[in-house]
Amino acid sequence: xxxxxxxxxxxxxxxxxxxxxxxxxxxxxxxxxxxxxxxxxxxxxxxxxxxxxxxxxxxxxxxxxxxxxxxxxxxxxxxxxxxxxxxxxxxxxxxxxxxxxxxxxxxxxxxxxxxxxxxxxxxxxxxxxxxxxxxxxxxxxxxxxxxxxxxxxxxxxxxxxxxx
Amino acid sequence: xxxxxxxxxxxxxxxxxxxxxxxxxxxxxxxxxxxxxxxxxxxxxxxxxxxxxxxxxxxxxxxxxxxxxxxxxxxxxxxxxxxxxxxxxxxxxxxxxxxxxxxxxxxxxxxxxxxxxxxxxxxxxxxxxxxxxxxxxxxxxxxxxxxxxx
Numbered sequence: 001x002x003x004x005x006x007x008x009x010x011x012x013x014x015x016x017x018x019x020x021x022x023x024x025x026x027x028x029x030x031x032x033x034x035x036x037x038x039x040x041x042x043x044x045x046x047x048x049x050x051x052x053x054x055x056x057x058x059x060x061x062x063x064x065x066x067x068x069x070x071x072x073x074x075x076x077x078x079x080x081x082x083x084x085x086x087x088x089x090x091x092x093x094x095x096x097x098x099x100x101x102x103x104x105x106x107x108x109x110x111x112x113x114x115x116x117x118x119x120x121x122x123x124x125x126x127x128x129x130x131x132x133x134x135x136x137x138x139x140x141x142x143x144x145x146x147x148x149x150x151x152x153x154x155x156x157x158x159x160x161x162x163x164x
Numbered sequence: 165x166x167x168x169x170x171x172x173x174x175x176x177x178x179x180x181x182x183x184x185x186x187x188x189x190x191x192x193x194x195x196x197x198x199x200x201x202x203x204x205x206x207x208x209x210x211x212x213x214x215x216x217x218x219x220x221x222x223x224x225x226x227x228x229x230x231x232x233x234x235x236x237x238x239x240x241x242x243x244x245x246x247x248x249x250x251x252x253x254x255x256x257x258x259x260x261x262x263x264x265x266x267x268x269x270x271x272x273x274x275x276x277x278x279x280x281x282x283x284x285x286x287x288x289x290x291x292x293x294x295x296x297x298x299x300x301x302x303x304x305x306x307x308x309x310x311x312x313x314x
Contacts, residue, residue, distance in 0.1 A: 062254040066292060069283035081276045085296055086267075092308040093298070107299040108267045116269070 007047035011142045014040040023114060030110040031090035037117050038087035041080055041125040044142060048076075048129040051136050073132075079124040083117060177202050222290050226251070229282065229291055233258055236278060243271060245300065250310045255294040259310050265299040272297060 014036050022033045045064065050056050058064035061084070068077040090104050108116070126142055133140045177186075177199040186202055188195045197205070230249060237247045237260070248259045258278070262268060275295040282293040296309055 062292065062294075065279075065294070066283070069279055071284070074280050077280065078273070078276050081279065082272050085272065085275075088296060088309075089298070093301070093305060106265055112267065116267070
């Protein structure tokens with residue numbers, strides 16, 4: 001990916017998707033919550049590496065994992081790897097109706113997904129990558145505060161909103 | 165290739181006519197080759213020695229890794245049903261199947277520590293460990309993660 005900002009923008013888009021659509025539907029879609037959480041963490045890491053790593057990028061999972069297992073980033077690996085492992089499980093664990101085997105939802109129960117992976121590992125990856133990024137961008141944050149609309153703002157007429 | 169001081173009675177192949185034919189005999193076998201082919205054969209022999217040394221080192225490290233992972237499983241027999249180790253192009257994949265069917269944070273943390281241990285230990289310099297825990301599942305599920313035919 002071409003730039004630091006491109007990774008940051010994807011973090012923000014994925015976070016918006018998680019908060020707005022997926023987390024409220026975690027009971028129905030725990031696999032998608034974990035998968036998007038992992039890719040959010042991946043772009044946090046890639047944004048950090050763009051600022052902090054000589055090669056700027058890692059091009060595939062194994063290269064990224066090698067870098068994260070090194071001494072400088074291993075504290076991030078502790079929270080990144082569980083997200084990677086769970087998203088891989090969510091994508092590849094087969095579910096066969098009528099068989100006495102686990103499904104992803106029975107393994108990672110939906111009511112544990114948010115505390116374990118969103119408020120837990122993903123939040124820590126965010127915190128740890130932001131700490132590294134702030135060495136060169138002191139005020140940086142991945143997540144912008146939600147835009148607030150003053151109560152006195154006039155409503156936009158439908159015709160104006162449509163651009164006519 | 166190791167550099168040695170040349171003696172005057174040494175034949176310097178690189179100085180021969182490239183079209184010259186060399187006849188090499190050993191144990192009744194006769195091989196005819198050009199000087200360039202002879203030089204290539206010498207270099208190849210050196211590279212083969214290096215490859216053999218690297219293969220031996222890899223095998224030694226794999227034996228150590230297998231022992232380490234076996235011990236890891238033994239220490240968690242109450243939770244781990246079975247384990248697989250598969251060599252891939254870019255890593256060694258350690259896959260475990262749990263006895264239970266629920267996510268186990270302690271096992272996940274321990275697996276992460278295993279990857280750090282291997283990555284930071286010079287004794288495993290040729291290896292990179294990837295790890296994955298699966299809940300209690302059948303062979304078809306395991307096959308989604310590793311190729312059991314290998």
